[in-house]
Each structure stands twice: as structure tokens, then as C-alpha cells.
Amino acid sequence: MxxxxxxxxxxxxxxxxxxxxxxxxxxxxxxxxxxxxxxxxRAPDAVTVSGSSAAGVVTSAPGCPSGPLDATRQLTGGTALTPGVFSSLASQLSVDLPFRVGGAQAALPGSEARVALTNARGTLALALTAGDCTSPTLSYDGTRVSGSGTWTVVPDAAPANAYRGASGGGSFTVTSDVTPGTGRQWTLNLTGNVTLLxxxxxxxxxxxxxxxxxxxxxxxxxxxxxxxxxxxxxxxxxxxxxxxxxxxxxxxxxxxxxxxxxxxxxxxxxxxxxxxxxxxxxxxxxxxxxxxxxxxxxxxxxxxxxxxxxxxxxxxxxx
Structure with a gap:
């Protein structure tokens, strides 16, 4: 065959x-x-982020309607975070902090102070609070603001954001030159916990x-x-x-x-x-x-x- x-x-x-x-x-x-x-x-995710930059921008605006904090020093800026600091990806820490200053005191109202942690997966936004117009808790020496406060996660439901639905909070310390102008040095440390979907x-x-x-x-x-x-x-x-x-x-x-x-x-x-x-x-x-x-x-x-x-x-x- x-x-x-x-x-x-x-x-x-x-x-x-x-x-x-x-x-x-x-x-x-x-x-x-x-x-x-x-x-x-699942356990909450621990968040420990430290960032600093010598390229902050500070602008000036009116302060609180009444009380000793008669000026606002708005700090904006950002810095890169290496992989492993915020997830395994390279990320960005951005700050938008309206310090209310006056005398030897300062405050960060929680309704306005924002920090964003961003990578290719999305953004985790945080609201920072350190006192208010009537009860300031930060120190101010005429040039520099320093002190500590608390933060909470800003809710976000955007489907494309992998950090949507997050909750949590923690504490922070901050030091910043708040003299109006560019090239201002700032340092921010965040610790706390976040619960993710x-x-x-x-x-x-x-x-x-x-x-x-x-x-x-x-x-x-x-x-x-x-x-x-x-x-x-x-x-x-x-x-x-x-x-x-x-x-x-x-x-x-x-x-x-x-x-x-x-x-x-x-x-x-x-x-x-x-x-x-x-x-x-x-x-x-x-x-x-x-x-x-x-x-x-x-x-x-x-x-x-x-x-x-x-x-x-x-x-x-x-x-």
C-alpha cells in the first residue's frame, strides 16, 4: 500500500x-x-510618600475675611516619584496648597488644599487640612511655613481611574518657602492608609x-x-x-x-x-x-x- x-x-x-x-x-x-x-x-493599603522640589511657584492673594491670617500664599508645583513609592510605577506628586498666613501663624483649609498622586493607572487626590482661619495650627516666620496636619481621600468615580472609589486618610508634615515668586523650595511627607476597590x-x-x-x-x-x-x-x-x-x-x-x-x-x-x-x-x-x-x-x-x-x-x- x-x-x-x-x-x-x-x-x-x-x-x-x-x-x-x-x-x-x-x-x-x-x-x-x-x-x-x-x-x-483585604487590608487597607499603606501610603508613605515623601516629595520635595526647589521649583515651586508661589503667588499672592487676599487672606481670610477676618482674623490674623490676612494673606494667602498659593504654592503650586510637582515632583517625580520613583517606582515603588506610589505603586510599582513611576509617578508624580503635585501640590496646590493655599497657605493662609499672618503674624507667626498659618493654616491650610481642607476645602481648598489639594495633593494629587498620579501614574499611568490614574490619580489619587487628597485634601489636606491644618487648622483654619480662626484656629491656625501651622507656623510662619515671614518666609517659611512649617507644621503638620491631616489628609483625606477626595472621592472619585471616573471609570478610567484605577483609584476610583478609594477612601482613607492619614497625616502629613510640610515645609515650604512661601515668598511670592518661582524656584521656591518645599517638602511634603504623607503617611496613612487607603482602602481601594x-x-x-x-x-x-x-x-x-x-x-x-x-x-x-x-x-x-x-x-x-x-x-x-x-x-x-x-x-x-x-x-x-x-x-x-x-x-x-x-x-x-x-x-x-x-x-x-x-x-x-x-x-x-x-x-x-x-x-x-x-x-x-x-x-x-x-x-x-x-x-x-x-x-x-x-x-x-x-x-x-x-x-x-x-x-x-x-x-x-x-x-
């Missing part, structure tokens, strides 16, 4: 065998499965052979679709592993696999290959214990969510 005829005979035999297996297994074929793990309560993992699967050759060698591909069903965006997502349970199943890999970021409501596919049951085995199936690592938008609360996913081995090599 020539080689083409031999290959044709093999194909016919495979088709006959597939038809027989489909008839025998049709009543036992299980439905696809969806895995999900409930979100554990958290991501959550759900996993679905689609098993396929990808051709007759893989079917004959029993090399099954499983596409795990990692879904973020939480309210917060997920970052640093990585499929750590997806080991199978069940006899005659061997994980081939590759694992681990880097996925990246998955926004709330989004998903990303990851394919893992397995060596599975022999062709003659009817109703072959197994459970893969998917293990997905992820963090929130501040690259904190890193954890691994374990989600069992039921996989049914397709009877035929065709979609």
Missing part, C-alpha cells in the same frame, strides 16, 4: 472510532464549569485539541479565561499553576504565565496543555485547580486565589 493510501486508511479508521465514541458518550457529556472564589476582606477572580474554561495530531497524541489544550468580577482593577495578574486531579492526566504547561492587568469586568485568556486519557476512555474529565496571583492598583494586597475548574475532554478533534 502506498503512503497516501495508508494515511487515508488511518483517517477513515479515526473517523469511525470517533463516531463510535460520540454515540457511547453522548448521554454522559458534562456541561462546562465556572470557578469562583469569594473575595477575602478590590478585584476578584472567576475562571471559565474551553478545552480543545487543535488538530488530529494532538488528538492522537492526547495533547489537550485548555484555555482558561481569567475574569475580574470584582469592583477594582487587577494588576500583576499571573497564572501560577493549574494542576489536574484525576488519574491519567498530566499537566504539560507552560506555567507560570504572566497575564498583566485585567480591569474590572474584563478578562484575559491563558492556555495550558495536558496529556489526557487514552482515546478509548469514555467520558474523560478532570478538575484543574487554577491558582491566580493578583494585586490591587497600588500593587498591594497581593494574594493567590485558588479556583477549581471542571474540564471535559472533547470526544472529537474537531471544534
Amino acid at each position: 502506498t503512503a497516501p493510501r495508508a494515511r487515508s486508511a488511518v483517517r477513515r479508521a479515526v473517523v469511525v472510532l470517533i463516531a463510535l465514541l460520540m454515540w457511547m458518550a453522548s448521554a454522559a457529556a458534562p456541561a462546562g464549569a465556572v470557578g469562583r472564589e469569594a473575595v477575602a476582606r 478590590q478585584p476578584q477572580v472567576a475562571v471559565t474554561q474551553r478545552a480543545f485539541w487543535g488538530g488530529v495530531g494532538n488528538y492522537l497524541t492526547r495533547t489537550l489544550s485548555v484555555e482558561y479565561r481569567i475574569r475580574n468580577t470584582g469592583a477594582g482593577d487587577a494588576f500583576g495578574v499571573r497564572l501560577v499553576d493549574a494542576p489536574p486531579t484525576g488519574s491519567g492526566i498530566t499537566r504539560l504547561g507552560p506555567v507560570p504565565q504572566t497575564v498583566g492587568a485585567i480591569p474590572a469586568g474584563g478578562s484575559a485568556p491563558v492556555v495550558v496543555r495536558y496529556r489526557v486519557c487514552a482515546i478509548a476512555v469514555i467520558g474523560c474529565r478532570f478538575t484543574a485547580t487554577t491558582q491566580t496571583f493578583l494585586t490591587d492598583a497600588l500593587d498591594a494586597n497581593g494574594h493567590t486565589e485558588t479556583v477549581p475548574v471542571a474540564v471535559r475532554v472533547p470526544v472529537t478533534p474537531f471544534p
Whole structure:
């Protein structure tokens, strides 16, 4: 028999065998499965940011309507933050601080003083407070303002901002030359905690052979679709592993696999290959214990969510 005829005979035999297996297994074929793990309560993210610049701009304006703080020294400026200070990304610290000054005292009204922490994921805005027009708590020596106060997160619900829905607060210290002009030196230190919307993992699967050759060698591909069903965006997502349970199943890999970021409501596919049951085995199936690592938008609360996913081995090599 020539080689083409031999290959044709093999194909016919495979088709006959597939038809027989489909008839025998049709009543036992299980439905696809969806895995999900409930979100554990996550700790607030610690925020510790220090920034300074010698390029601040100070403008002058009228002060409080009454009392000793008779002038405003509006400080604006910004400075770069290295990766690891505010998330793993390079970021920017921007300040817009209207110091009320007079005599030897100063204040920062919380309704107006703003600080922004910004990176490619979005912006976390903070409102700073240090006394008010009637009860100043900062020191002023005619040139420089210094002292401490508190901050709270300014609410933001913009969908594109990964820091949307954040809450929290803390304390700050500030020192600034508030002489009107440019090239003014300032230093700001922030400490506290922020609670972010958290991501959550759900996993679905689609098993396929990808051709007759893989079917004959029993090399099954499983596409795990990692879904973020939480309210917060997920970052640093990585499929750590997806080991199978069940006899005659061997994980081939590759694992681990880097996925990246998955926004709330989004998903990303990851394919893992397995060596599975022999062709003659009817109703072959197994459970893969998917293990997905992820963090929130501040690259904190890193954890691994374990989600069992039921996989049914397709009877035929065709979609």
C-alpha cells in the first residue's frame, strides 16, 4: 500500500472510532464549569510618600475675611516619584496648597488644599487640612511655613481611574518657602492608609485539541479565561499553576504565565496543555485547580486565589 493510501486508511479508521465514541458518550457529556472564589476582606493599603522640589511657584492673594491670617500664599508645583513609592510605577506628586498666613501663624483649609498622586493607572487626590482661619495650627516666620496636619481621600468615580472609589486618610508634615515668586523650595511627607476597590477572580474554561495530531497524541489544550468580577482593577495578574486531579492526566504547561492587568469586568485568556486519557476512555474529565496571583492598583494586597475548574475532554478533534 502506498503512503497516501495508508494515511487515508488511518483517517477513515479515526473517523469511525470517533463516531463510535460520540454515540457511547453522548448521554454522559458534562456541561462546562465556572470557578469562583469569594473575595477575602483585604487590608487597607499603606501610603508613605515623601516629595520635595526647589521649583515651586508661589503667588499672592487676599487672606481670610477676618482674623490674623490676612494673606494667602498659593504654592503650586510637582515632583517625580520613583517606582515603588506610589505603586510599582513611576509617578508624580503635585501640590496646590493655599497657605493662609499672618503674624507667626498659618493654616491650610481642607476645602481648598489639594495633593494629587498620579501614574499611568490614574490619580489619587487628597485634601489636606491644618487648622483654619480662626484656629491656625501651622507656623510662619515671614518666609517659611512649617507644621503638620491631616489628609483625606477626595472621592472619585471616573471609570478610567484605577483609584476610583478609594477612601482613607492619614497625616502629613510640610515645609515650604512661601515668598511670592518661582524656584521656591518645599517638602511634603504623607503617611496613612487607603482602602481601594478590590478585584476578584472567576475562571471559565474551553478545552480543545487543535488538530488530529494532538488528538492522537492526547495533547489537550485548555484555555482558561481569567475574569475580574470584582469592583477594582487587577494588576500583576499571573497564572501560577493549574494542576489536574484525576488519574491519567498530566499537566504539560507552560506555567507560570504572566497575564498583566485585567480591569474590572474584563478578562484575559491563558492556555495550558495536558496529556489526557487514552482515546478509548469514555467520558474523560478532570478538575484543574487554577491558582491566580493578583494585586490591587497600588500593587498591594497581593494574594493567590485558588479556583477549581471542571474540564471535559472533547470526544472529537474537531471544534
